[in-house]
Amino acid sequence: MAQRFHAERAAEHGQRFEQLLDEHSQVLYLLDDAAALRGLARRVREETGAHIGLAGPVEAEQVLVLRQWNGTWATGLHDLHVPMGLGLGGLAAAERRPVWVADYCASELITHDFDVPISADGIKTMLAVPMVRAGRVQGVVYAAMREVSYFGGRQLDAAVNLADTGGLALQTASAARRQREQAAAAERRRIAAELHDSVGARLFHIGAELRDLRTHARESSELLDRLASLEDQLAETASAFRDSVHALDHDEPTGDLAAALTRDCAAFQRRTGTSAQAVQIGQVPDCGGHRTRVLLAAAREALLNVEKHAGARSVLISAIALDGGIAISVADDGKGWSEPAGNGIGLRTTADRLAELGGTLSVVANEDGGLTVRIWIPLP
Structure with a gap:
């Protein structure tokens, strides 16, 4: 009886541990866009039965970049840049709707700018679903087969649900990143102000003391030389200090x-x-x-x-x-x-x-x- 009780408790603890891991993963996805995209590439493959899963955000100048992949053979699709409207993903992003083709390289629906990396991975049937959030395309998730196949309603629903999750994750991660950058910028400005008020004032005081000593040391050439050297060193230190404060007080370009x-x-x-x-x-x-x-x-x-x-x-x-x-x-x-x-x-x-x-x-x-x-x- 006791053994059975302990076994049941162990099973409960194991189940709870799995739930905690899942919750941790969900939080991670909401704060880290790379983790979110990596999870999407894996899950779209698992939930649609596809041979390949791909996911990428829309980055600068409205270009889709395939940042994460799962199940690829070659590297041609890795970090591939896809302008809006081109290929399958570019079309899905431009029209903000899921698009799929039964035979990618033979399809008349899409442009064929990426046939070489597509063929290198043996891709035939391919589905692309845009990740749309707050009226903006955040990225695209793909499912691909290495045979002429068909994406049914269940597979399409799974891909759409994953795209909705991915859009939320990318939006949240972007907001979290902006908050971190703003917090870091505020901290840099705070440190710069403290340095300016403490170290800067101290450097000025030391310089004033050195100049005063120099006026009272005219009888000793050796002392004058040493004071002049100290003034030069102080000037270099002050210059480096000003550069450091300036860098702290300005955001990254x-x-x-x-x-x-x-x-x-x-x-x-x-x-x-x-x-x-x-x-x-x-x-x-x-x-x-x-x-x-x-x-x-x-x-x-x-x-x-x-x-x-x-x-x-x-x-x-x-x-x-x-x-x-x-x-x-x-x-x-x-x-x-x-x-x-x-x-x-x-x-x-x-x-x-x-x-x-x-x-x-x-x-x-x-x-x-x-x-x-x-x-x-x-x-x-």
Whole structure:
């Protein structure tokens, strides 16, 4: 009797645990668009019996991007960009209704811009359902078969229900992301104000004291030289401090990673007179707002070290999709950094932030002089 009681209790606890996991997944979907899309790609395959499930959001310039997939053979559909009206998903998004074709490559209903990646995965029958929320297309979910088939009412209903769930998840995740960004911006402004009121005032006071000492130290040339050196160091510190406060008190620039790196290079060149250029090698996928900010912060920290220590004539920043992630290199042709610069608190903090997301940072010497900071972060 006791054994049966314990078995029943264990079964109840197991059932409750499964419910908690399901609730956790639902909350995660509402806060993380990548998790929501990944779940949609898996579930549309499971609930419709399809061979392949795909899901993607509508991103900048109203382009649908296939960000998550389940059951694919090839990689041609991975991160595929689909403009409105093109292909099956573009048509479904433009007309805001489910669309399906029995034989994709032979269909006269759609354009055939994507026949190559479709054929590479052996796709024949395909269904696309738009995720519409608050009058806006948030994305599209797909179900695909590798044989000429038919999507019945039950399968269509399942796909439509999943699309409704996905639309809510993407809308909620977008709102949560905006709230996090606003909170982060407010915190940056708060820290900037505190630094300005405390450290800034202290720097000004130290500078005033040094200038006063200099006026009373005319009889000692050695002391005058030391005071002049201290004033120069203080001026450099104050300049770096102002730049830090300015960066804290301004929101991140809009636009993609390559555009932001180009703007950073232009600002660096205007500030230092050192030639700086950013290049993108191949297609670099979007890695999400948080990861993009961490990458930009790392590249800016590398640029700051070049500015302070390298004495470089030129800097080249490159971005490339590499090893399942995004890699950025900041290479200079300077004299190299001193040991404290390469292991300073700025780079250590940057490396820690990258590590939190599974990324890495390394500093290597170039064969022809200068250093290269290598930054890598995995895609979500």
